[in-house]
Amino acid sequence: MLHIQNLHASIDDKEILKGIDLNVKAGEVHAIMGPNGAGKSTMANIIAGKEEYEITQGNITLEGEDISELAPEERAHKGVFLSFQYPVEIPGVTVTNFIKTAINETRKAKGLEDMPAKDMLKMIREKAALLEMDRKFLSRSLNQGFSGGEKKRNEIFQMAMLEPKLAILDETDSGLDIDALRIVANGVNKLKSKNNAVIVITHYQRLLDYIKPDFVHVLYDGKIVKSGDASLALELEEKGYDWIKKELA
Amino acid sequence: MDLKEKIIASHIAFENKTNVKSDVINKIRTKAFQHFETVGFPSKKMEAWKYTSLNSVLKQDYSLFPEEDVTVNLSEVKKYFIHDIDTYKIVFIDGKYSSFLSETTHDKMDICLLSSALAKSKYSAVIENYFNKIANQDNLTALNTAFANEGAYIHIPKNVEVEKPIQIINFITGSKSATMMQPRNLIVVEQNAHVQIIERHQSLTDNNVLTNSVTEIFADRHSTVDYYKIQNDTKTASLVDNTFIEQQSNTECSVHTFSFGGNITRNNLNFYQKGEHIDSILKGITLIEGKQHVDHNTLVHHIEPNCESHQDYKGIFDERSTGVFNGKVIVEKEAQKTNAYQQNNNVLISDNATINAKPQLEIFADDVKCSHGCTIGQLDEDGLFYMQQRGIPKKEAKALLMYAFSNTVLESVKIPELQQRINRIIAKKLGVNLGFDL
Ligand SMILES: Nc1ncnc2c1ncn2[C@@H]1O[C@H](COP(=O)(O)OP(=O)(O)OP(=O)(O)O)[C@@H](O)[C@H]1O
Ligand SMILES: [Mg+2]
Numbered sequence: 001m002l003h004i005q006n007l008h009a010s011i012d013d014k015e016i017l018k019g020i021d022l023n024v025k026a027g028e029v030h031a032i033m034g035p036n037g038a039g040k041s042t043m044a045n046i047i048a049g050k051e052e053y054e055i056t057q058g059n060i061t062l063e064g065e066d067i068s069e070l071a072p073e074e075r076a077h078k079g080v081f082l083s084f085q086y087p088v089e090i091p092g093v094t095v096t097n098f099i100k101t102a103i104n105e106t107r108k109a110k111g112l113e114d115m116p117a118k119d120m121l122k123m124i125r126e127k128a129a130l131l132e133m134d135r136k137f138l139s140r141s142l143n144q145g146f147s148g149g150e151k152k153r154n155e156i157f158q159m160a161m162l163e164p165k166l167a168i169l170d171e172t173d174s175g176l177d178i179d180a181l182r183i184v185a186n187g188v189n190k191l192k193s194k195n196n197a198v199i200v201i202t203h204y205q206r207l208l209d210y211i212k213p214d215f216v217h218v219l220y221d222g223k224i225v226k227s228g229d230a231s232l233a234l235e236l237e238e239k240g241y242d243w244i245k246k247e248l249a
Numbered sequence: 250m251d252l253k254e255k256i257i258a259s260h261i262a263f264e265n266k267t268n269v270k271s272d273v274i275n276k277i278r279t280k281a282f283q284h285f286e287t288v289g290f291p292s293k294k295m296e297a298w299k300y301t302s303l304n305s306v307l308k309q310d311y312s313l314f315p316e317e318d319v320t321v322n323l324s325e326v327k328k329y330f331i332h333d334i335d336t337y338k339i340v341f342i343d344g345k346y347s348s349f350l351s352e353t354t355h356d357k358m359d360i361c362l363l364s365s366a367l368a369k370s371k372y373s374a375v376i377e378n379y380f381n382k383i384a385n386q387d388n389l390t391a392l393n394t395a396f397a398n399e400g401a402y403i404h405i406p407k408n409v410e411v412e413k414p415i416q417i418i419n420f421i422t423g424s425k426s427a428t429m430m431q432p433r434n435l436i437v438v439e440q441n442a443h444v445q446i447i448e449r450h451q452s453l454t455d456n457n458v459l460t461n462s463v464t465e466i467f468a469d470r471h472s473t474v475d476y477y478k479i480q481n482d483t484k485t486a487s488l489v490d491n492t493f494i495e496q497q498s499n500t501e502c503s504v505h506t507f508s509f510g511g512n513i514t515r516n517n518l519n520f521y522q523k524g525e526h527i528d529s530i531l532k533g534i535t536l537i538e539g540k541q542h543v544d545h546n547t548l549v550h551h552i553e554p555n556c557e558s559h560q561d562y563k564g565i566f567d568e569r570s571t572g573v574f575n576g577k578v579i580v581e582k583e584a585q586k587t588n589a590y591q592q593n594n595n596v597l598i599s600d601n602a603t604i605n606a607k608p609q610l611e612i613f614a615d616d617v618k619c620s621h622g623c624t625i626g627q628l629d630e631d632g633l634f635y636m637q638q639r640g641i642p643k644k645e646a647k648a649l650l651m652y653a654f655s656n657t658v659l660e661s662v663k664i665p666e667l668q669q670r671i672n673r674i675i676a677k678k679l680g681v682n683l684g685f686d687l
Contacts, residue, residue, distance in 0.1 A: 048638050052630070072637035073646075081638075088635040092656025093649055098639070101649070106640035141653075158639060 007058035018222035027194040034219035048082040079165030083155040127160040148175030173207040185210030281394035311429035315343040366402040400433035427457035434464040452486035482511040498524030506533040538567035551584040564595040566602035591621035648679040
């Protein structure tokens, strides 16, 4: 589904990604781990189309199509979803109005009519229930004054509404309490199918206890330096990153 | 002959035509006329006019007192009214009252014309008590006073809650030439009364229009006044709006100014707090492009203790448009426990747009809370990316962000139909259809 080949990217002439290769097939879950500042969020942002980064080498294809020149919304319409590490506050736009706009703009891009209000409401109710979100939440301004955990839960609510092909979860577990982690991870698992794929960026094993990865990659200094199965995450949890750094040296 | 000379030369003819009963008022007007003769129009040399030049506007050859009675079809102008709710309406066409478009009343209150109030002795007491009592002696206010004759006269007696909003609309047809208008409104709200007013100046021509408007509002104890100004005029219409509000104890007065269009728009908005436990609310959204210019010049004068003022002005400037925010707050020595809040946030969409912002706080009391914040920035790139990531195209995402930015002003509009209307004007200006009102 997603092929990243020798991806180099920089900002202000500073190289942040230094040759990333990643292949994600439909039905798979990939976990990306790595120390602070390694470039995990940068990679996620670049897949989603953030314009401030310059791709200096390499390419990104989604289902065989080169997406590296597409606008963020065009990638979203093709099924790319990024759960933000730091969701942005949008005062004055309610959660409901925002998700309605997102869904209808996506439908418009596909040549479909707006979703009938009744169906929209039903879907919003279902997905809010899936994530055990309070109804009151939906009429609040998007992310404004939300706690860290509430923001993350709301990201996954939007993911549930948009039903993406490729979901990238950037530290969705951070800020979630133990119960919320279980609810959110359950939500993600419910959405998983053999037709879509998930990339989970995380620092901790605890999320991977719920969302079982098929592959674990270590991103270090702009490169994927080690890949393995789920046991690699456990090993990292136990030993940290020093042994990898030593291996590289 | 320049405009000042032309105005002076026209004065005698004007006086012969008008019918003002009260000698007191006539004296005030004569004095104002003499004052204008001496001082003339404001120039950029004056501190208060540093960033707004009227030169180009004053060069036009205005017709000062349109003679002809012009009629307009309701179908042509309906869109300028808030027409989905019942309202009182005081409508003028080229400065002349249009009974056809208006809906006034003398039942329990007076919602009518200043010219008739000035001409009839039964109104003299109120007129003499209030007329020109708080309007200042500045150049343009004096000019308006000298030629004050027509406008809205609103008198709400004690304990009356006006059941529907009042719209004051000035249409200018100016079909033959440039037109100068000088509407004058007097609004007296007695104890415990409540009124909502919507004001609009609307040019129906491509010819130049200059409106020099003065409004005086008196809010007696425990009264509430909500005033909304819709400034969404044509590119050849300029407006100087001079509004003066005097509040007695326990009153709440708000003025929302929506500046969406026009050539040069200058708002001189002055609040005087003459009692305790007063709340004054000044809010505005400026959303302009092209070469449009909007200047907000506000004053809140805290004179007595235990009062509040809240200012919240949002500006979005595109293309070569320019904005000015000059917010002055004076807290007198006696005005302890004042809580004065001022916020002015601006977004420049284009590199060629400019904003000059100058907060001025003059605080003579020691136990007060005064805060002011002024920001000038670009649209939040992270916010845009976030929305685009969810499939919302850039244009719509920008529009949503601008809505979000101005929402603190929109949300305090107390007339839902007006709020919806403002929403739609904004959406239309931004060229988006979001499928919902925020
Ligand atoms: N917009 C930017 N401007 C300048 N430097 C940037 C920018 N974005 C990222 N960087 C730098 O790139 C590097 C990688 O950052 P990134 O956010 O991708 O790290 P990360 O792996 O997600 O870290 P964390 O685990 O702390 O979230 C860091 O050194 C960061 O400071
Ligand atoms: Mg990160």
